[in-house]
Amino acid sequence: MLMPTVAVSPHLTFSDAESLQQAFAALVAAWRQETLMLSSSTEKAVHPAYQRIIGLGPAVVPLVLRELEQHGGHWFWALRALTGENPVRPEDAGQVRKMTESWLEWGRQRGLV
Amino acid sequence: MPDWNEEWTHWVQQCFPNLRQGGFKLTSVESAEYNCIAWAAHDSIRWWWPSIDGYWPADLPLVETLENFVAAFSELGYEPCDYAETLEQDFEKVAIYVRDDRRPTHIARQTETGAWTSKLGEGCDIEYDTLGGLEGVAYGRAVQMLKRPR
Numbered sequence: 336m337l338m339p340t341v342a343v344s345p346h347l348t349f350s351d352a353e354s355l356q357q358a359f360a361a362l363v364a365a366w367r368q369e370t371l372m373l374s375s376s377t378e379k380a381v382h383p384a385y386q387r388i389i390g391l392g393p394a395v396v397p398l399v400l401r402e403l404e405q406h407g408g409h410w411f412w413a414l415r416a417l418t419g420e421n422p423v424r425p426e427d428a429g430q431v432r433k434m435t436e437s438w439l440e441w442g443r444q445r446g447l448v
Numbered sequence: 449m450p451d452w453n454e455e456w457t458h459w460v461q462q463c464f465p466n467l468r469q470g471g472f473k474l475t476s477v478e479s480a481e482y483n484c485i486a487w488a489a490h491d492s493i494r495w496w497w498p499s500i501d502g503y504w505p506a507d508l509p510l511v512e513t514l515e516n517f518v519a520a521f522s523e524l525g526y527e528p529c530d531y532a533e534t535l536e537q538d539f540e541k542v543a544i545y546v547r548d549d550r551r552p553t554h555i556a557r558q559t560e561t562g563a564w565t566s567k568l569g570e571g572c573d574i575e576y577d578t579l580g581g582l583e584g585v586a587y588g589r590a591v592q593m594l595k596r597p598r
Contacts, residue, residue, distance in 0.1 A: 372463045372569040372586055374483035374554060376499040377512065407480045408570070411501045421500075429494040429503025431481045 355391065359398045362388050367408070380412035389416045400442040403435055414438055452477075456572050463568070463586055470581040475565065476573035485517075487567035488542045488555040489524055496520075514592060517544055517552045526594035533579055535562035539595040543579050547588035554587040560598075 366384035373379055380386075388395060396417050403410045411434055415421050422441040427433040442448035453474060461468050485496035486503070494503040498510040498520075505523050508516055518528060521542060529541070535558065543564070545554040556566045556579060563575050566582060576582070579590040 370569070371459075371571055374485060374495075374497065374567075374569050375512070375551075376495070376497045376501045409480065409495075409501065423501075428501060429486075429496060431495055434501070 355394060356398060359388065359391065359395055359402075362391075363402060376409060376412070379409050385413060389413050393417055397442075397447045400439065400448050404439055404448060407431070407435065411438065459571065460568065460574060464582050464584060466584055467574075467576060467581045470577055472574045472576035472581060474572050475575050476567075478570060478572045479567075480570040482567060483569060484554050484556070484567040485520075487565070487573060488557040489521070512551045514544060514546055514550055514552055517555070518592065518594065521555075521594050525596040527596065529593055529595045531591075531593045533558075533564075536595070538598055540598050541593055541595045543590040544592040544594070545579075545582065545587040545590045546592075554582065556582065556590065 362384045366379075366382055366388070369384070370379045370382050388399070396414070399410050399413055399417065402408065403414075409431070411423065420441065422437045423434045424437070427437065439448055456474055456478070460472065460474070479492075481495065482492045483495050483497065486492065486494050489496065491503075495501070496503050498504045498508070498512055498516055500510070504510060505520050508519055508523075518526075526542060529539075531543075533543075537560075541558040543556045543558075544552055545556070546552050554566065556564045559565050559575065563577060564579060564581075565573060565575050567573050583589045
């Protein structure tokens with residue numbers, strides 16, 4: 336019996352959602368460990384692990400939102416890249432708590448959180 | 449299981465090996481809500497960075513240059529000054545770190561005692577004796593000092 340696959344990009348597929356979650360968790364751990372000391376939003380976002388998370392494609396959006404909700408962090412670049420949207424008001428830029436809440440509300444409205 | 453203090457002390461020493469000799473003390477818990485630039489500017493509720501996701505003075509461009517960081521702190525009353533870590537009682541100093549490509553990575557602020565205080569990315573705040581303590585792979589070196597009257 337063939338297992339259903341979760342397509343996450345033109346090049347990557349995972350045999351099931353659990354595999355996607357494991358890949359995501361490993362990338363998050365690497366990213367947090369290697370960028371925790373950085374202040375540069377740009378350096379955090381261009382880190383290879385962060386870029387690979389974006390490369391996982393739209394299927395990873397619920398995981399990113401859950402990570403944001405449970406552990407915080409600078410996921411805003413990734414969410415913009417993955418969704419093509421930005422619910423954060425320009426005047427809230429830099430206010431991480433408000434930016435987080437804007438994205439979580441965006442996710443709730445779409446049943447992703 | 450290591451306690452909070454032990455874990456973060458180990459993390460700081462791993463990221464900034466020079467601090468193993470110079471010593472430092474942890475002065476806050478970790479936070480992703482503000483960074484070193486904000487902390488240097490006495491702001492602990494915003495993440496300062498010249499990018500779409502960061503706070504940056506509205507009249508300045510979103511470019512990561514030393515000149516742009518100097519301009520941001522000029523708006524707070526700071527002016528470039530000679531590079532000297534010595535305490536001047538009537539002035540508050542900040543120091544900008546850059547890597548070899550001259551892109552800013554970090555800003556430290558001098559306290560009233562002459563020690564330096566830094567927020568380490570999303571980590572904790574620390575206090576330490578000399579700017580060399582944070583120099584190395586992560587932040588490069590401190591190259592530009594600014595000061596303003598206290």
